Amino acid sequence: MTQEALAVEDGAPAPITGGAATEEHAVPAARAAETILWVDGITVSFDGFRALDDLSLTLEKGELRCIIGPNGAGKTTLMDVITGKTRPDSGRVELVPSHTELTRLSEFEIARLGIGRKFQRPTVFQGHSVFENLELASRGGKGVLRTLFGRLKGPERGRIDEVLQLIGLPEQRDRRAGLLSHGHKQWLEIGMLLVQDPKVLLLDEPIAGMSHQEAERTAELVKTLAGERTVVVVEHDMEFVRQIARKVTVLHEGSVLCEGTMDKVQADPRVIEVYLGT
Ligand code: ADP
Ligand code: MG
16 A cells, blocks of 8 residues: 555545536436446557557446456456556546546545455465454555454454355454465455445456366355445456356457347357457
């Protein structure tokens, strides 16, 4: 965490102002009631190469969205833009109920607004127990010592126990995170996001490196997580996508090629061409 982030954490929270949507920047009316995140005309260039090219999509509240597409399609860059890691050249990302424009905020501010992101490689605190990892995460990165030696409030403890059940690790509660299997570490990291109650959960290749059995349980977990929150899964493994897919967005060369059910996108000749061509 950066110094700046710590300063904000310890002092009074800096106001996050989004500004009201203007006439030409309003979510399409038919979708407004359900939309939680609106990505509007995002372009990202790296040395003149357009990794994202006028990309637009909307995410609905509580939905489970899969984002697929060949290598280099822009999937990770999209997540980088939503989470504030990469600033786009143009376009907007709006958190809809509050009309907050995310592209002007820091990664820390965006996370605090309830957008949680899991990277491919698990980043748990190896030397601490599973429970302590969840505890640290639920304190939002406040001082490690303060967390470990401070008293945990009842509701907080209850929430952590709930998450332990959800991620299927209640028996590993007191185990050192460093001793967990790769798959269990991935679940723990999802748990570390869940204790912060994200509105939107972004998972980049959640089953990378997992056993078949772990992948199947991850599919169940991901399906459980949607509904109460919006879950976006970027994944290469088509068998996994098929297991969880409701609505699928296919990216290609930085924009949306096709969107719909798995059956619909799989039957789309443009999608077939793109996948056969790579
Ligand atoms: P995906 O996740 O769909 O495989 P990425 O979003 O990682 O694709 O990358 C999209 C394109 O942008 C790729 O061609 C990649 O090489 C390029 N790219 C991504 N990040 C950078 C960067 N920091 N600098 C230069 N090119 C990048
Ligand atoms: Mg990627």
